[in-house]
Amino acid sequence: MNIFVLNREFKQIHIIDTYESFIWTDRYSAYGDFEFYVLANSEILDILQQDYYLWMAESEHLMIIDEREIVSDIDDGDKLIVRGKSLESILERRIIWVQTILNGNFQNAIKRLLNENIISPLISNRKISSFIFESSTDSRITSLTISAQFTGTNLYEAIKGLCDDRNLGFKVVLNDSNQFVFSLYIGADRSYAQETNPYVVFSPLFENVINMNYLESSKVLKNVGLVAGEDEGADRRTTVIGTDESDLARREMFIDARDISSNVGGDETPPTEEEYKALLAERGNSKMTEYVNIQSFEGDVETTQLYVFDRDFFLGDTIQMANSFGIEASARIDEVIFSVNNTGNSIVPTFNVVSN
Numbered sequence: 127m128n129i130f131v132l133n134r135e136f137k138q139i140h141i142i143d144t145y146e147s148f149i150w151t152d153r154y155s156a157y158g159d160f161e162f163y164v165l166a167n168s169e170i171l172d173i174l175q176q177d178y179y180l181w182m183a184e185s186e187h188l189m190i191i192d193e194r195e196i197v198s199d200i201d202d203g204d205k206l207i208v209r210g211k212s213l214e215s216i217l218e219r220r221i222i223w224v225q226t227i228l229n230g231n232f233q234n235a236i237k238r239l240l241n242e243n244i245i246s247p248l249i250s251n252r253k254i255s256s257f258i259f260e261s262s263t264d265s266r267i268t269s270l271t272i273s274a275q276f277t278g279t280n281l282y283e284a285i286k287g288l289c290d291d292r293n294l295g296f297k298v299v300l301n302d303s304n305q306f307v308f309s310l311y312i313g314a315d316r317s318y319a320q321e322t323n324p325y326v327v328f329s330p331l332f333e334n335v336i337n338m339n340y341l342e343s344s345k346v347l348k349n350v351g352l353v354a355g356e357d358e359g360a361d362r363r364t365t366v367i368g369t370d371e372s373d374l375a376r377r378e379m380f381i382d383a384r385d386i387s388s389n390v391g392g393d394e395t396p397p398t399e400e401e402y403k404a405l406l407a408e409r410g411n412s413k414m415t416e417y418v419n420i421q422s423f424e425g426d427v428e429t430t431q432l433y434v435f436d437r438d439f440f441l442g443d444t445i446q447m448a449n450s451f452g453i454e455a456s457a458r459i460d461e462v463i464f465s466v467n468n469t470g471n472s473i474v475p476t477f478n479v480v481s482n
Contacts, residue, residue, distance in 0.1 A: 127466055129162070132179040132188075136304045140173045146205070147467040152187050154295040154313070154442045154460045156286060157214035160189050166196050166204035174208050179300075184436070184464055184473075187212045188300050213298035213306060216254065217282035220244055223252070225277040225387070227394055229401065232270035232292070233262060233310060236285060240308060243281050260309040267294065267310050273404035275386050291412050293458070293480065295442045313442025317456035326439045328427045329448035338425035338449050348379040348417035353410035355386045355402065365403040367410040379417060383409045421455055421479040423447045429473050435462065439475075447477060455479045 127150075129142040148162035160180065164170055171194075180189040193209040220243045228235035237259045241247075244254045262268065270292055276284050289296050295311045316326040328335055350368035357363055371377070386405050388396050397405060429435045439445055441462050448454040457477035465472050 127182055127184060127464060127471065130181045131173055132181065133175075134177055134179075136179065136300065142173075145466070148465065150182065150185065150189070150464040152185050152212070152441055152462050152464075154458065155289045156461075157218075157282075158185075158187055158189070158212040158461070159210065161207065161209045164206050164208070166206035170206060174206070180210065182464075186299055187297070189213075190215065213300065214296065215282070216257070216298060216306065217244075217285060218280060219254075220252065220281040222276040222279045222281055222284060223247070223249070225390060225394070226275065227390060227397065227405070228272050228274045228276075229404075230271060231268070232272045232288075233267055235272045235274070236288070236296075236310065237261070239276075239281060239285060254306070256303075256305040258305050258307055260307050262310050264312060266312050270294075272408070273401065274408045275405050277385065277387075287412055291415060311442065313440060313444060313458065315444045315456075316439055317444050317446045318454075319444075319456055324438070326433050326443070326445040327448065328433070328445065330450045331448070332432060334428040334432045335449075336426035336428060338423055338427075338447075340449050340451075340453060341420060341422045341424070343420040346417050347419055348377045348414055350376055350378045351381050351410045351414050352378065353381045353383050353406040355383050355406050356388065363402065363406070365406045365410070367407050368414065379414070381410045381413045423449070423455065423457060423477050423479065426474060429475065435473050435475065444480060445477075447479070 127148065130138055131140040131142065133139050142164065146163040150160045152158045174191060174194065176191055176194065178191045180191065189210045189212050191208055191210040195207040197205045197207060199205065222239065222243060226239070226242070228238065240259050243252065244257050245259065247253055272288065274288065285296060295313065296308065297311065298306050298308050301307050314323050316323045318325060349371050350366065353365050353367060355363040383406050386409060388402050390396055433439055439459065441459055444456050444458045446454065447457045457479045459475045460478040461476040463474045463476070
């Protein structure tokens, strides 16, 4: 795998094809990252500077160098370790500057967050040049709605949380005009739950599983939430979310959402009681995603013969997993790890179970 180095003006200045080890990770709904080791010398230090960019043909993502470390060793010589994150990490550089209430279409809400905090903010110094929003026409995205409120939240954390709640991916890529292009997306379903796309199945029966571990757990499960917003004592505004479970099946939790306020100020219209409870429910449902039944497959799969990554399946796609005990599940490709070391090259997808 060749690594192309781009300067701050996105001009290619070097190709690195010799290194000791290299790990590059792309993710579906989070920024990716990389780390590689090369022999340290003045030339390579001049080439691999802070805020320079890395790209490779196997990925559509661009990485930003944000850390360099020189490790000295008497026997092996000086090594340079270079690390960084993909363009999605740009969102971490901004917060949601003012209290913002989002209601209605989900994609329009994400666009508003980006417009007000990156693309065309009121404070000109907050603008990130050449950052644009590309709307999706996928009905699975355009049909989504939202009811949420943020004040001072890190922009990346807010957008990631909203996308995670809806199993959406997001990405920022560099286009031919050297613009940072943000977009939402959903991978294709290639599991047994559909009949539109060809199936992609990883199973010992297909001899495309090298090893596989399986875990299921309900130890953190919560299925009913009492969400409490503003005010105090008996006047505190609350709503209940979750299932209608009872007896031992009912597992309750309390969710503190006192930062959600109906005192919006400015040009915002105060939420009605129904709208305020919807804001509480959105926050509660987001929190409860941390307390669900866990079902996971881990291990190594063969991705170069029967099913080839970037030909038969892609980052964000849902595929079918099955182990030798007959346990099956649909799982999303949440990340893909490209690595090179003294044992060779590998492409390893990571799966997240999305349905039984």
